[in-house]
Amino acid sequence: MYIVYSVETMCCLKLIVFSALIAVVRGERRFPDAFKFGAATASYQVEGAWNVSDKSASIWDTYSHKKPSVIVDESNGDVACDSYHKWREDVQLASELGLDFYRLSLSWPRLLPNGFSNYISEDGKRYYNDVINGLLEKGIEPVITLYHWDLPQKLQDLGGWTNPLIVEWFADYARVAYDLFGDRVKSWITINEGIVACEGTYTLGSFAPGIYSPGFGSYLCNKNVLLAHAKAWRLYDEEYKPKYGGKVSLTNQIIWPQAHSEEYEDLAELVLQMNGGLYSHAIYSKEGGWPPAVEKYIAEKSAQEGYTRSRLPPLTTEEINLIKGTFDFYALNYYTSWLVRSPKEGENIGKWPLYGCEEINALLEPAPEWPPTSSDWFFEYPEGLRRLLSWLKKTYGDMEYRIMENGYASDKRDLNDVNRVNYYKTHLEQVYLAITEDNVNVTYYTAWTLLDNFEWNDGYVSKFGLVDVDFTHPDRPRTPRSSAYYYANVISTRSLYDDDLKTNL
Template sequence: MPSSPASIEFPPDFVWGAATAAYQVEGSPLADGAGPSIWHRFSHTPGRVRDGDTGDVACDHYRRWPEDIALMRQLGLTSYRFSIAWSRILPEGRGRVNPAGLAHYERVVDALLEAGIAPNITLYHWDLPAALDDRGGWLNPDIADWFADYAAVLFKALGDRVPMWATLNEPWVVADGGYLHGVLAPGHRSAFEAVIAARHLMRAHGSAVLAYRTLARQQIGLVVNIEPKYPASDSAADRAATARADAQMNRQFLDPALLGQTPPEMPEVYGEAWVEWRPEELALAHQPLDFVGINYYTRAVVRDEPGAWPLRAAPVRQARAMHTETGWEVYPAGLSDTLAWFQRRYGNTPLYVTENGSAFYDPPVADAPCRDGLLDDPLRQHYLREHVLALHAARASGVDLRGYYAWSLLDNLEWAHGYSKRFGLVHVDYATQQRTLKGTAALYAKVIATGGRCLGGR
């Protein structure tokens, strides 16, 4: 764990935010003329999501956003990162614009600005319009143009008011969970499809960046999830397995975006399924970015495992470590390591930690230990404290880190886990939609108010 320095302070312009994703919090997925998404379809397919949970209501954020912005103000957030539901804007995924869907996000953006909270919009957080999935989704090469057209609608409507945009959230999860292992929407399981989807995701990213440069003038970037890989031993086999795992998860998308190349380990990972990118595809993906967002939750200690498809690598659970409800090791040093690694490999592109948080069991509010009206969650508070200290350590080492977004503002639908995992700063009673601040929310508010000084000298 990072040791607490005698003094700690972040600069006054450091961004302190929280993040959500449309399908996880909004509810009302078909309201006001919206079309269905692949997550609406996936969650309504029996056996796909734990306990048959869906995003039909979720946190009802689509209707309760004024209440939730008031919570953001109470915490002192300076930014709110959220995603747009593509099928609210374009119910068929392309062509006809839905004015009611666009007006909803315009109201949210204007209210955030009035509250002094900078909107940070993610164009794609996994909820592809079902109509486009029917046309092949991320397997159709035309999707790069579809995505750019969708992005252009939003840039024209909101580009003058939104200072930060991200094209994609975690393209690795889209390709790996949705097309390689089939545990996330659209639920496919094919190495050949995963390779195609990954390439088209990055072509779409590049196309959206080009559209932004034409239509808007603030900041646009890419958000990736990084899980640093550490070899389980010094053996050549474990080190090679670690390199394969690192290439497939951490470098498969960053290398094309920032270096204009693909990792050399990719043919070894995917074998006959791998297709080399054409030069024009690499050139399209390799666009100048204003920032990169890093989503960090845990690390992986990796060993060689010949039977593990397709990586021939497997994580080793660390027996003496703390783990969250999702089974992820609590390892704050991995965040500092990740940020330093990024700078060494990719240079001084400005960085934001765009997601970081932990799922721990929260009892129902009526049964929960409360202090000063807060739901007490000491393990989550510990997680936040140690990871903020890791941010400070990275900045002290010279990393150009400009902001932090806690995941998540609200408890929400944790994808295929349904409502069984709670990451929120704010507890949500899904039956009543009552919001209750957790101890972690109070700690985060204090961190924001003091610029981190409250964590020094422990």
């Protein structure tokens, strides 16, 4: 069943909020006044215009062109949502939703076609200035991600994230972005989901640039991601924060690993440290460095395998001190959870959906009661988000937590997307409970995503958008879904309601 929206309705989302759904309703659950609601996109997934002006190729341009078979529908991001040309329409959609902020990423090869800071593209600079200024004119905060996986191919040719020199290359890129946009951008994400950039590439070999090197390339990448983030954070903290007063962190995606039963709690904790701690402990813990349990495990396993040293590259005292404390908030992306147990004899562990499970011999499976989505790695367990927020606070301390991605996958172009509405509703409930009952200082919530887009290896088959995009039409028309109206209502009222609100885990 589809809902047909009139042109007037499409253009005036706020008009159907029905006076903010009569804001004073029995059982209203209000988010804190300072709480912010937003939505996100990423450059390669929405911009298109892959070779306009002087933009150079990214690793995803190269990967999708040379190996189309690695994408489910053999598509690419050459045009995507065409947001390079349709950015005004996207800004207007963000405004009609009532977003407090809009998270977007810069394309490194669009801004710095050589990969290096010796040459800044005037076209790239103009484009991002237009988008940032357009958002500010609508009263929407721009939240900028410096790196969302589209590394310049020219840097990949030099080793990419396994070359230690990338730490300085990234810091140079960050300086350019801070210089160009720092007077208006007050929230920065250095690197999005280092775990995917490293493990998706080297552990699975399925993400651009598609180099299979589990247990070696993945850990080299991990170390350099942490160091690059730290350099970019310290640069801002020392030179730009005194002028602009902004905040900088990196974003981690963490899948909540729930113990299958009590006997597997230690294993579930090790899985959590492999997926969350490996990209967090060095930054957010008081002692810094690799998570001790992970460092010990990999060192012992490396010795058993006959290596003369651990496959996990060491962090020197200088590196530990450089990385430690480089945050202004904890940024989290959450989608799903999995049950963890040891495998039975003959069971295949696999490498997905949680990276590192083959390394530590952990088997993952969904609980039978968790609803599936169209993606085989993705099951609904909203309570996992609350549990994860509580674990982060317990592990790393009482700080500001920002949810920078949360959303629902479907393979249908349904405008009446009831399942997505329910996903947002149940997850926002858990965020509310984390704030009000667990006293976690959550300040931002980000819907992934504003628009259907190029979903990496899933191409255009997997749809996360609050807004439908017709990729069969050259103009890429956008149509808000029911979830867009639901989210607009939540933002307008700043509230949830008692119906079916779960208060226990």
